[in-house]
Amino acid sequence: MSKKVAESAGCRLLTSSNIKALMDSIDTVLCDCDGVLYHMNTVIPGIPEAVHKLKSLGKRFFYVTNNSTKTRNEFAKKCTGMGLPAKEDDIIGSAYVAASFLRQNCNYNGKVYVIGATGLADELHAVGLKTVGVGPDSTDSNFQAAQDFVPDPEVKCVVVGVDEHFSYLKASKAATYLANKDCLFVGTNPDSGLPSTNGRMLPGAGSCLAMVKVASQREPEVVGKPNQIMFDVTMSKYKLNPKKTLMIGDRLDTDILFAGRSGLQSLLVLTGFSNLDDVKQKQQSKLPSDKEQIPSYYLPSLADLTLLLTH
Numbered sequence: 166m167s168k169k170v171a172e173s174a175g176c177r178l179l180t181s182s183n184i185k186a187l188m189d190s191i192d193t194v195l196c197d198c199d200g201v202l203y204h205m206n207t208v209i210p211g212i213p214e215a216v217h218k219l220k221s222l223g224k225r226f227f228y229v230t231n232n233s234t235k236t237r238n239e240f241a242k243k244c245t246g247m248g249l250p251a252k253e254d255d256i257i258g259s260a261y262v263a264a265s266f267l268r269q270n271c272n273y274n275g276k277v278y279v280i281g282a283t284g285l286a287d288e289l290h291a292v293g294l295k296t297v298g299v300g301p302d303s304t305d306s307n308f309q310a311a312q313d314f315v316p317d318p319e320v321k322c323v324v325v326g327v328d329e330h331f332s333y334l335k336a337s338k339a340a341t342y343l344a345n346k347d348c349l350f351v352g353t354n355p356d357s358g359l360p361s362t363n364g365r366m367l368p369g370a371g372s373c374l375a376m377v378k379v380a381s382q383r384e385p386e387v388v389g390k391p392n393q394i395m396f397d398v399t400m401s402k403y404k405l406n407p408k409k410t411l412m413i414g415d416r417l418d419t420d421i422l423f424a425g426r427s428g429l430q431s432l433l434v435l436t437g438f439s440n441l442d443d444v445k446q447k448q449q450s451k452l453p454s455d456k457e458q459i460p461s462y463y464l465p466s467l468a469d470l471t472l473l474l475t476h
């Protein structure tokens with residue numbers, strides 16, 4: 166897609182001619198992590214300099230991630246290890262939001278069956294919830310194991326995030342709990358994939374969630390971007406003015422839609438999931454939800470900000 170086509174319906178390339186107007190209009194930056202700052206455990210070249218530059222201009226900078234594999238403290242340590250300035254209080258992760266949602270919105274204090282990583286379980290433990298299910302199952306994942314499963318009577322909630330040990334048996338266990346209509350069903354985020362260091366897309370939480378949804382014939386409360394729960398937690402924690410906030414992300418269907426629904430300006434970077442052909446499809450669509458996924462600006466990489474802000 167040509168730049169001209171993209172810019173004719175929004176999605177302007179961020180350049181030296183419009184960067185000042187954008188910077189003057191914002192005081193806060195919300196930034197996605199995977200695909201924007203790093204790929205898995207490898208920082209994208211030039212990103213630390215760009216983040217430091219934004220902070221040197223007095224912009225508040227927060228990390229808002231759908232990744233549910235780590236606690237906020239673990240994310241902060243990962244960022245600082247890559248040269249990114251971060252404290253635990255600078256992080257809003259979907260695992261943290263899921264835990265906050267269960268305790269504050271649902272007043273839940275029971276046991277949770279977790280499909281997900283230890284970071285998700287640890288955030289649930291931090292608000293006083295007990296968990297089961299994290300890690301590989303101790304038996305083979307097969308029809309007989311699923312048939313023989315005896316549910317824990319204390320479990321009245323299922324939370325699903327990305328899980329490298331996801332299996333037929335785990336999906337079956339979740340569906341068994343969710344057959345009880347009083348059992349709460351929460352998804353950390355809808356992301357179908359995660360960008361890897363070699364350019365491949367790995368299955369994300371949304372992929373795990375899809376199987377559990379179909380197996381249980383239940384719809385989850387999904388707390389991560391682009392949904393309202395993530396926005397409410399972020400707004401409440403940081404006291405944001407949406408009109409003076411920029412969302413930076415690599416996915417149209419989560420990061421940019423989150424901004425569109427929340428009245429934020431948005432910057433799409435092309436180092437992760439979505440590309441300009443995806444933007445063109447949204448521009449040509451007549452669906453209101455697609456129009457909300459058109460970013461205000463785009464850059465090949467967030468690292469390009471450093472040069473723009475230096476001149």
